[in-house]
Amino acid sequence: MMVMPRKRRKPVAEINVVPYIDVMLVLLIIFMVTAPLITQGVKVDLPKATAEPLSEESKPPLVASVDAEGRYYLNQGDSQDTPMQADELATLVAAHLQVEPDTPVMVNGDGAVSYNQIVQLMVLLQRAGVPSVGLMTDSSDN
Structure with missing residues (x-):
């Protein structure tokens, strides 16, 4: 009986990326659906002003x-x-x-609101124990 030598298979060094693509597409769909839901707040027309935005490292106000x-x-x-x-x-x-x-507190007021109502809100926040408030504005890049 003749014994045939076994052929050695070479190892394949390729990665099957199909499962990774499937996971990426599922995550893309999830983010596309949830992104509009994340926006929060009330629709107001902010006054226009030039100001520095909050840093990314600070706590959410x-x-x-x-x-x-x-x-x-x-x-x-x-x-x-x-x-x-x-x-x-x-x-x-x-x-x-x-x-x-140490949470920052911001005041967001509609542009049509009287100055008195903004001041009343700031007084209300001061009485609640807020040490300082920031005022939110839209950029004046028109």
């Missing part, structure tokens, strides 16, 4: 908003799209600052 009708909003939890009373806003801000005292 609490944004207290007042719309054209003078209603208050806070970008916290489920209450970001529903108007709230002034004392409710102050209570929520004070509770958040007790948990995270």
Whole structure:
């Protein structure tokens, strides 16, 4: 009986990338669907001004908003799209600052809102224990 020598197979050094492409496409679809849902806040027309944006490393700020009708909003939890009373806003801000005292607080006001309403919101935030507030604006690149 003659024994045939076995042929040795050479190892294949290729990576099958098809599963990686499938995962990438699924992730792309997920991000495309969820990206519009991530935007938060109330639609207001901000006044135009030149200002430096917040750094990427800072904590996400609490944004207290007042719309054209003078209603208050806070970008916290489920209450970001529903108007709230002034004392409710102050209570929520004070509770958040007790948990995270170094959270920046921003005021977002519609361009049609009177200066008095913005000042009243800032006084309300000061009484809630906010040490300083920032004012949000749109860039004036027209």
